[in-house]
Amino acid sequence: MxxxxxxxxxxxxxxxxxxxxxxxxxxxxxxxxxxxxxxxxxxxxxxxxxxxxxxxxxxxxxxxxxxxxxxxxxxxxxxxxxxxxxxxxxxxxxxxxxxxxSGELDVNDISYDDKSIEVKLSNLSGSEISDVRLRTEIFPKNIGEMNIIASRKRLQRSDENETQFARSAGLAPREQNVPFTAEPTVHYFDEEGHEKLANLSFFITVLRDMDIDKVKCRMWVEGKDQLDQTVKSKVFRWDKTIRVNTEKPLHALPDLEGIVHRSISASIEDSKSEY
Missing domain, CATH: 1.10.287 (Helix Hairpins)
Known part of the structure:
Protein backbone atom coordinates (compact mmCIF):
# COMPACT_ATOMS: atom_id res chain seq x y z
CA MET A 1 0.00 0.00 0.00
CA SER A 102 12.92 22.32 -4.71
CA GLY A 103 12.92 19.12 -2.65
CA GLU A 104 10.09 16.68 -2.03
CA LEU A 105 10.41 13.97 0.60
CA ASP A 106 8.21 10.91 1.18
CA VAL A 107 8.08 8.20 3.86
CA ASN A 108 7.43 4.86 2.14
CA ASP A 109 7.56 2.39 5.03
CA ILE A 110 8.34 2.12 8.76
CA SER A 111 9.48 -0.68 11.06
CA TYR A 112 10.65 -0.97 14.68
CA ASP A 113 13.58 -2.52 16.52
CA ASP A 114 13.43 -2.31 20.31
CA LYS A 115 14.01 1.44 20.94
CA SER A 116 14.71 2.45 17.31
CA ILE A 117 12.58 3.12 14.26
CA GLU A 118 13.54 2.51 10.64
CA VAL A 119 11.96 4.67 7.94
CA LYS A 120 12.35 4.13 4.21
CA LEU A 121 12.57 7.48 2.47
CA SER A 122 12.22 8.53 -1.16
CA ASN A 123 13.40 11.75 -2.73
CA LEU A 124 10.76 12.70 -5.34
CA SER A 125 12.68 15.74 -6.60
CA GLY A 126 15.75 16.69 -8.60
CA SER A 127 17.38 18.24 -5.53
CA GLU A 128 19.72 16.65 -3.04
CA ILE A 129 18.18 16.46 0.44
CA SER A 130 20.59 16.70 3.36
CA ASP A 131 20.57 16.77 7.16
CA VAL A 132 17.62 14.38 7.43
CA ARG A 133 16.21 14.28 10.96
CA LEU A 134 13.43 12.60 12.90
CA ARG A 135 11.10 15.01 14.73
CA THR A 136 8.94 13.85 17.64
CA GLU A 137 6.30 15.98 19.30
CA ILE A 138 4.27 15.05 22.40
CA PHE A 139 0.94 16.61 23.41
CA PRO A 140 -0.10 18.17 25.68
CA LYS A 141 3.09 20.19 25.79
CA ASN A 142 2.62 21.03 29.45
CA ILE A 143 2.17 18.13 31.86
CA GLY A 144 2.20 19.30 35.45
CA GLU A 145 5.39 21.36 35.76
CA MET A 146 6.93 19.65 32.74
CA ASN A 147 7.31 21.63 29.48
CA ILE A 148 7.72 19.59 26.26
CA ILE A 149 9.07 20.83 22.92
CA ALA A 150 9.53 19.05 19.57
CA SER A 151 12.75 17.03 19.49
CA ARG A 152 15.27 16.54 16.67
CA LYS A 153 17.20 13.32 16.18
CA ARG A 154 19.59 12.82 13.26
CA LEU A 155 18.57 9.92 11.04
CA GLN A 156 21.41 7.60 10.07
CA ARG A 157 21.39 6.09 6.61
CA SER A 158 21.69 2.32 6.90
CA ASP A 159 22.21 1.00 3.35
CA GLU A 160 25.35 -0.03 1.47
CA ASN A 161 25.56 3.32 -0.39
CA GLU A 162 26.11 5.34 2.80
CA THR A 163 29.91 5.30 2.55
CA GLN A 164 30.09 5.18 -1.24
CA PHE A 165 28.21 8.45 -1.75
CA ALA A 166 29.16 10.10 1.57
CA ARG A 167 25.48 10.68 2.35
CA SER A 168 25.14 9.28 5.85
CA ALA A 169 22.24 11.69 6.51
CA GLY A 170 20.99 12.60 3.05
CA LEU A 171 19.43 11.52 -0.25
CA ALA A 172 20.56 11.96 -3.85
CA PRO A 173 18.05 13.25 -6.42
CA ARG A 174 15.33 10.66 -7.20
CA GLU A 175 16.69 8.09 -4.73
CA GLN A 176 13.98 5.66 -3.66
CA ASN A 177 13.27 3.50 -0.60
CA VAL A 178 16.47 4.33 1.30
CA PRO A 179 16.47 3.04 4.90
CA PHE A 180 17.29 5.40 7.78
CA THR A 181 17.26 4.63 11.50
CA ALA A 182 17.08 6.64 14.72
CA GLU A 183 15.77 6.50 18.27
CA PRO A 184 12.71 8.73 18.68
CA THR A 185 13.42 11.18 21.49
CA VAL A 186 11.45 13.59 23.66
CA HIS A 187 12.89 17.02 24.46
CA TYR A 188 11.54 18.51 27.67
CA PHE A 189 12.21 20.61 30.76
CA ASP A 190 11.41 18.91 34.04
CA GLU A 191 9.64 20.46 37.04
CA GLU A 192 12.94 21.97 38.23
CA GLY A 193 13.60 23.58 34.81
CA HIS A 194 16.38 21.16 33.83
CA GLU A 195 16.58 20.49 30.09
CA LYS A 196 16.44 16.80 29.21
CA LEU A 197 16.45 14.61 26.11
CA ALA A 198 15.15 11.08 26.58
CA ASN A 199 14.30 8.30 24.15
CA LEU A 200 10.59 7.74 23.79
CA SER A 201 10.62 4.40 25.62
CA PHE A 202 12.24 5.92 28.70
CA PHE A 203 9.95 8.96 28.57
CA ILE A 204 6.95 6.63 28.85
CA THR A 205 8.34 5.39 32.18
CA VAL A 206 8.61 9.04 33.31
CA LEU A 207 4.93 9.50 32.50
CA ARG A 208 4.15 6.25 34.32
CA ASP A 209 5.84 7.63 37.43
CA MET A 210 3.56 10.69 37.13
CA ASP A 211 0.43 8.49 36.77
CA ILE A 212 -0.26 9.88 33.28
CA ASP A 213 -2.41 7.37 31.38
CA LYS A 214 -2.09 8.71 27.80
CA VAL A 215 -0.48 11.35 25.56
CA LYS A 216 -0.64 12.23 21.88
CA CYS A 217 2.30 11.94 19.50
CA ARG A 218 3.16 13.42 16.09
CA MET A 219 6.28 12.21 14.28
CA TRP A 220 7.77 13.38 11.00
CA VAL A 221 10.97 13.45 8.97
CA GLU A 222 12.51 16.65 7.65
CA GLY A 223 15.60 17.72 5.73
CA LYS A 224 17.07 20.56 3.66
CA ASP A 225 16.97 20.82 -0.13
CA GLN A 226 19.50 22.67 -2.32
CA LEU A 227 17.55 25.91 -1.91
CA ASP A 228 18.00 25.56 1.87
CA GLN A 229 14.25 25.03 2.23
CA THR A 230 12.91 22.61 4.82
CA VAL A 231 11.10 19.60 3.32
CA LYS A 232 8.90 17.38 5.49
CA SER A 233 6.91 14.16 5.46
CA LYS A 234 4.90 12.57 8.26
CA VAL A 235 6.04 9.19 9.61
CA PHE A 236 2.48 8.32 10.63
CA ARG A 237 -0.33 9.26 8.30
CA TRP A 238 -2.48 9.82 11.37
CA ASP A 239 -1.18 11.14 14.69
CA LYS A 240 -1.06 8.65 17.56
CA THR A 241 -2.58 8.34 21.02
CA ILE A 242 -0.04 6.57 23.23
CA ARG A 243 -1.57 4.75 26.18
CA VAL A 244 0.68 4.47 29.22
CA ASN A 245 0.38 1.18 31.07
CA THR A 246 0.54 2.35 34.69
CA GLU A 247 0.19 -1.20 35.98
CA LYS A 248 3.64 -2.31 34.75
CA PRO A 249 6.61 -2.22 37.16
CA LEU A 250 8.32 1.16 37.21
CA HIS A 251 11.62 -0.32 36.01
CA ALA A 252 10.06 -2.10 33.00
CA LEU A 253 11.10 -0.31 29.79
CA PRO A 254 8.49 -0.69 27.03
CA ASP A 255 9.61 -1.46 23.47
CA LEU A 256 8.94 1.09 20.76
CA GLU A 257 6.64 -1.11 18.69
CA GLY A 258 4.48 -1.73 21.74
CA ILE A 259 4.29 2.02 22.37
CA VAL A 260 3.57 3.28 18.85
CA HIS A 261 2.46 0.49 16.56
CA ARG A 262 -0.55 -0.53 18.62
CA SER A 263 -1.59 3.02 19.40
CA ILE A 264 -4.86 4.46 18.12
CA SER A 265 -5.18 7.59 15.98
CA ALA A 266 -5.38 11.04 17.53
CA SER A 267 -6.42 14.53 16.48
CA ILE A 268 -3.80 17.28 16.88
CA GLU A 269 -4.36 20.87 15.78
CA ASP A 270 -1.79 21.89 13.15
CA SER A 271 -1.61 25.39 14.64
CA LYS A 272 -0.18 23.91 17.85
CA SER A 273 2.48 21.83 16.07
CA GLU A 274 5.88 22.70 14.60
CA TYR A 275 5.15 20.47 11.61
Whole structure:
Protein backbone atom coordinates (compact mmCIF):
# COMPACT_ATOMS: atom_id res chain seq x y z
CA MET A 1 0.00 0.00 0.00
CA UNK A 2 2.78 2.44 0.94
CA UNK A 3 4.64 1.73 -2.33
CA UNK A 4 1.44 2.41 -4.32
CA UNK A 5 0.98 5.73 -2.48
CA UNK A 6 4.58 6.63 -3.30
CA UNK A 7 4.05 5.82 -6.99
CA UNK A 8 0.87 7.95 -7.01
CA UNK A 9 2.78 10.87 -5.49
CA UNK A 10 5.46 10.52 -8.18
CA UNK A 11 2.75 10.48 -10.86
CA UNK A 12 1.19 13.66 -9.42
CA UNK A 13 4.63 15.28 -9.43
CA UNK A 14 5.06 14.43 -13.15
CA UNK A 15 1.56 15.79 -13.94
CA UNK A 16 2.40 19.09 -12.17
CA UNK A 17 5.60 19.41 -14.23
CA UNK A 18 3.65 18.71 -17.46
CA UNK A 19 1.06 21.38 -16.55
CA UNK A 20 3.87 23.90 -16.02
CA UNK A 21 5.36 23.07 -19.44
CA UNK A 22 1.94 23.57 -21.12
CA UNK A 23 1.56 26.92 -19.31
CA UNK A 24 4.99 28.03 -20.53
CA UNK A 25 4.05 27.05 -24.11
CA UNK A 26 0.87 29.12 -23.86
CA UNK A 27 2.91 32.16 -22.74
CA UNK A 28 5.27 31.76 -25.72
CA UNK A 29 2.31 31.53 -28.15
CA UNK A 30 0.76 34.67 -26.61
CA UNK A 31 4.01 36.60 -27.02
CA UNK A 32 4.26 35.53 -30.68
CA UNK A 33 0.72 36.78 -31.32
CA UNK A 34 1.48 40.13 -29.65
CA UNK A 35 4.64 40.59 -31.74
CA UNK A 36 2.74 39.76 -34.96
CA UNK A 37 0.03 42.31 -34.10
CA UNK A 38 2.70 44.95 -33.30
CA UNK A 39 4.47 44.44 -36.65
CA UNK A 40 1.18 44.45 -38.56
CA UNK A 41 0.08 47.67 -36.85
CA UNK A 42 3.40 49.31 -37.71
CA UNK A 43 3.15 48.29 -41.35
CA UNK A 44 -0.43 49.62 -41.56
CA UNK A 45 0.55 52.96 -40.01
CA UNK A 46 3.48 53.38 -42.37
CA UNK A 47 1.32 52.45 -45.34
CA UNK A 48 -1.39 54.91 -44.35
CA UNK A 49 1.11 57.74 -43.94
CA UNK A 50 2.78 57.01 -47.26
CA UNK A 51 -0.60 56.86 -49.04
CA UNK A 52 -1.67 60.16 -47.45
CA UNK A 53 1.48 61.83 -48.72
CA UNK A 54 1.16 60.27 -52.17
CA UNK A 55 -2.43 61.49 -52.66
CA UNK A 56 -1.63 64.98 -51.41
CA UNK A 57 -3.47 64.79 -48.13
CA UNK A 58 -0.18 65.76 -46.48
CA UNK A 59 2.86 67.46 -47.82
CA UNK A 60 5.29 64.70 -48.84
CA UNK A 61 8.02 66.21 -46.64
CA UNK A 62 5.71 66.19 -43.65
CA UNK A 63 4.64 62.66 -44.50
CA UNK A 64 8.28 61.53 -44.53
CA UNK A 65 8.88 63.24 -41.18
CA UNK A 66 5.86 61.47 -39.74
CA UNK A 67 7.10 58.20 -41.19
CA UNK A 68 10.51 58.77 -39.59
CA UNK A 69 8.88 59.46 -36.23
CA UNK A 70 6.65 56.41 -36.61
CA UNK A 71 9.61 54.17 -37.48
CA UNK A 72 11.49 55.48 -34.44
CA UNK A 73 8.50 54.85 -32.17
CA UNK A 74 7.99 51.40 -33.66
CA UNK A 75 11.64 50.42 -33.18
CA UNK A 76 11.60 51.79 -29.61
CA UNK A 77 8.45 49.79 -28.88
CA UNK A 78 10.05 46.69 -30.40
CA UNK A 79 13.15 47.15 -28.21
CA UNK A 80 10.97 47.53 -25.12
CA UNK A 81 9.07 44.39 -26.12
CA UNK A 82 12.29 42.44 -26.64
CA UNK A 83 13.60 43.65 -23.28
CA UNK A 84 10.51 42.42 -21.43
CA UNK A 85 10.57 39.20 -23.43
CA UNK A 86 14.18 38.62 -22.34
CA UNK A 87 13.25 39.36 -18.73
CA UNK A 88 10.41 36.83 -18.90
CA UNK A 89 12.77 34.22 -20.34
CA UNK A 90 15.26 34.85 -17.52
CA UNK A 91 12.49 34.69 -14.92
CA UNK A 92 11.18 31.45 -16.45
CA UNK A 93 14.67 29.93 -16.41
CA UNK A 94 15.15 31.00 -12.79
CA UNK A 95 11.76 29.58 -11.80
CA UNK A 96 12.52 26.34 -13.65
CA UNK A 97 15.84 26.05 -11.82
CA UNK A 98 14.11 26.70 -8.49
CA UNK A 99 11.53 24.06 -9.35
CA UNK A 100 14.26 21.53 -10.14
CA UNK A 101 16.07 22.27 -6.88
CA SER A 102 12.92 22.32 -4.71
CA GLY A 103 12.92 19.12 -2.65
CA GLU A 104 10.09 16.68 -2.03
CA LEU A 105 10.41 13.97 0.60
CA ASP A 106 8.21 10.91 1.18
CA VAL A 107 8.08 8.20 3.86
CA ASN A 108 7.43 4.86 2.14
CA ASP A 109 7.56 2.39 5.03
CA ILE A 110 8.34 2.12 8.76
CA SER A 111 9.48 -0.68 11.06
CA TYR A 112 10.65 -0.97 14.68
CA ASP A 113 13.58 -2.52 16.52
CA ASP A 114 13.43 -2.31 20.31
CA LYS A 115 14.01 1.44 20.94
CA SER A 116 14.71 2.45 17.31
CA ILE A 117 12.58 3.12 14.26
CA GLU A 118 13.54 2.51 10.64
CA VAL A 119 11.96 4.67 7.94
CA LYS A 120 12.35 4.13 4.21
CA LEU A 121 12.57 7.48 2.47
CA SER A 122 12.22 8.53 -1.16
CA ASN A 123 13.40 11.75 -2.73
CA LEU A 124 10.76 12.70 -5.34
CA SER A 125 12.68 15.74 -6.60
CA GLY A 126 15.75 16.69 -8.60
CA SER A 127 17.38 18.24 -5.53
CA GLU A 128 19.72 16.65 -3.04
CA ILE A 129 18.18 16.46 0.44
CA SER A 130 20.59 16.70 3.36
CA ASP A 131 20.57 16.77 7.16
CA VAL A 132 17.62 14.38 7.43
CA ARG A 133 16.21 14.28 10.96
CA LEU A 134 13.43 12.60 12.90
CA ARG A 135 11.10 15.01 14.73
CA THR A 136 8.94 13.85 17.64
CA GLU A 137 6.30 15.98 19.30
CA ILE A 138 4.27 15.05 22.40
CA PHE A 139 0.94 16.61 23.41
CA PRO A 140 -0.10 18.17 25.68
CA LYS A 141 3.09 20.19 25.79
CA ASN A 142 2.62 21.03 29.45
CA ILE A 143 2.17 18.13 31.86
CA GLY A 144 2.20 19.30 35.45
CA GLU A 145 5.39 21.36 35.76
CA MET A 146 6.93 19.65 32.74
CA ASN A 147 7.31 21.63 29.48
CA ILE A 148 7.72 19.59 26.26
CA ILE A 149 9.07 20.83 22.92
CA ALA A 150 9.53 19.05 19.57
CA SER A 151 12.75 17.03 19.49
CA ARG A 152 15.27 16.54 16.67
CA LYS A 153 17.20 13.32 16.18
CA ARG A 154 19.59 12.82 13.26
CA LEU A 155 18.57 9.92 11.04
CA GLN A 156 21.41 7.60 10.07
CA ARG A 157 21.39 6.09 6.61
CA SER A 158 21.69 2.32 6.90
CA ASP A 159 22.21 1.00 3.35
CA GLU A 160 25.35 -0.03 1.47
CA ASN A 161 25.56 3.32 -0.39
CA GLU A 162 26.11 5.34 2.80
CA THR A 163 29.91 5.30 2.55
CA GLN A 164 30.09 5.18 -1.24
CA PHE A 165 28.21 8.45 -1.75
CA ALA A 166 29.16 10.10 1.57
CA ARG A 167 25.48 10.68 2.35
CA SER A 168 25.14 9.28 5.85
CA ALA A 169 22.24 11.69 6.51
CA GLY A 170 20.99 12.60 3.05
CA LEU A 171 19.43 11.52 -0.25
CA ALA A 172 20.56 11.96 -3.85
CA PRO A 173 18.05 13.25 -6.42
CA ARG A 174 15.33 10.66 -7.20
CA GLU A 175 16.69 8.09 -4.73
CA GLN A 176 13.98 5.66 -3.66
CA ASN A 177 13.27 3.50 -0.60
CA VAL A 178 16.47 4.33 1.30
CA PRO A 179 16.47 3.04 4.90
CA PHE A 180 17.29 5.40 7.78
CA THR A 181 17.26 4.63 11.50
CA ALA A 182 17.08 6.64 14.72
CA GLU A 183 15.77 6.50 18.27
CA PRO A 184 12.71 8.73 18.68
CA THR A 185 13.42 11.18 21.49
CA VAL A 186 11.45 13.59 23.66
CA HIS A 187 12.89 17.02 24.46
CA TYR A 188 11.54 18.51 27.67
CA PHE A 189 12.21 20.61 30.76
CA ASP A 190 11.41 18.91 34.04
CA GLU A 191 9.64 20.46 37.04
CA GLU A 192 12.94 21.97 38.23
CA GLY A 193 13.60 23.58 34.81
CA HIS A 194 16.38 21.16 33.83
CA GLU A 195 16.58 20.49 30.09
CA LYS A 196 16.44 16.80 29.21
CA LEU A 197 16.45 14.61 26.11
CA ALA A 198 15.15 11.08 26.58
CA ASN A 199 14.30 8.30 24.15
CA LEU A 200 10.59 7.74 23.79
CA SER A 201 10.62 4.40 25.62
CA PHE A 202 12.24 5.92 28.70
CA PHE A 203 9.95 8.96 28.57
CA ILE A 204 6.95 6.63 28.85
CA THR A 205 8.34 5.39 32.18
CA VAL A 206 8.61 9.04 33.31
CA LEU A 207 4.93 9.50 32.50
CA ARG A 208 4.15 6.25 34.32
CA ASP A 209 5.84 7.63 37.43
CA MET A 210 3.56 10.69 37.13
CA ASP A 211 0.43 8.49 36.77
CA ILE A 212 -0.26 9.88 33.28
CA ASP A 213 -2.41 7.37 31.38
CA LYS A 214 -2.09 8.71 27.80
CA VAL A 215 -0.48 11.35 25.56
CA LYS A 216 -0.64 12.23 21.88
CA CYS A 217 2.30 11.94 19.50
CA ARG A 218 3.16 13.42 16.09
CA MET A 219 6.28 12.21 14.28
CA TRP A 220 7.77 13.38 11.00
CA VAL A 221 10.97 13.45 8.97
CA GLU A 222 12.51 16.65 7.65
CA GLY A 223 15.60 17.72 5.73
CA LYS A 224 17.07 20.56 3.66
CA ASP A 225 16.97 20.82 -0.13
CA GLN A 226 19.50 22.67 -2.32
CA LEU A 227 17.55 25.91 -1.91
CA ASP A 228 18.00 25.56 1.87
CA GLN A 229 14.25 25.03 2.23
CA THR A 230 12.91 22.61 4.82
CA VAL A 231 11.10 19.60 3.32
CA LYS A 232 8.90 17.38 5.49
CA SER A 233 6.91 14.16 5.46
CA LYS A 234 4.90 12.57 8.26
CA VAL A 235 6.04 9.19 9.61
CA PHE A 236 2.48 8.32 10.63
CA ARG A 237 -0.33 9.26 8.30
CA TRP A 238 -2.48 9.82 11.37
CA ASP A 239 -1.18 11.14 14.69
CA LYS A 240 -1.06 8.65 17.56
CA THR A 241 -2.58 8.34 21.02
CA ILE A 242 -0.04 6.57 23.23
CA ARG A 243 -1.57 4.75 26.18
CA VAL A 244 0.68 4.47 29.22
CA ASN A 245 0.38 1.18 31.07
CA THR A 246 0.54 2.35 34.69
CA GLU A 247 0.19 -1.20 35.98
CA LYS A 248 3.64 -2.31 34.75
CA PRO A 249 6.61 -2.22 37.16
CA LEU A 250 8.32 1.16 37.21
CA HIS A 251 11.62 -0.32 36.01
CA ALA A 252 10.06 -2.10 33.00
CA LEU A 253 11.10 -0.31 29.79
CA PRO A 254 8.49 -0.69 27.03
CA ASP A 255 9.61 -1.46 23.47
CA LEU A 256 8.94 1.09 20.76
CA GLU A 257 6.64 -1.11 18.69
CA GLY A 258 4.48 -1.73 21.74
CA ILE A 259 4.29 2.02 22.37
CA VAL A 260 3.57 3.28 18.85
CA HIS A 261 2.46 0.49 16.56
CA ARG A 262 -0.55 -0.53 18.62
CA SER A 263 -1.59 3.02 19.40
CA ILE A 264 -4.86 4.46 18.12
CA SER A 265 -5.18 7.59 15.98
CA ALA A 266 -5.38 11.04 17.53
CA SER A 267 -6.42 14.53 16.48
CA ILE A 268 -3.80 17.28 16.88
CA GLU A 269 -4.36 20.87 15.78
CA ASP A 270 -1.79 21.89 13.15
CA SER A 271 -1.61 25.39 14.64
CA LYS A 272 -0.18 23.91 17.85
CA SER A 273 2.48 21.83 16.07
CA GLU A 274 5.88 22.70 14.60
CA TYR A 275 5.15 20.47 11.61
Missing amino acids: TSVIGELKQLLHIVREAKQEIYDMEIEISKSIILTVLISAGVLILGALFSAGFYGLFDMGHALQLMDISVTLFLSGALVYLYFQQQQVLESQTELKRSEL
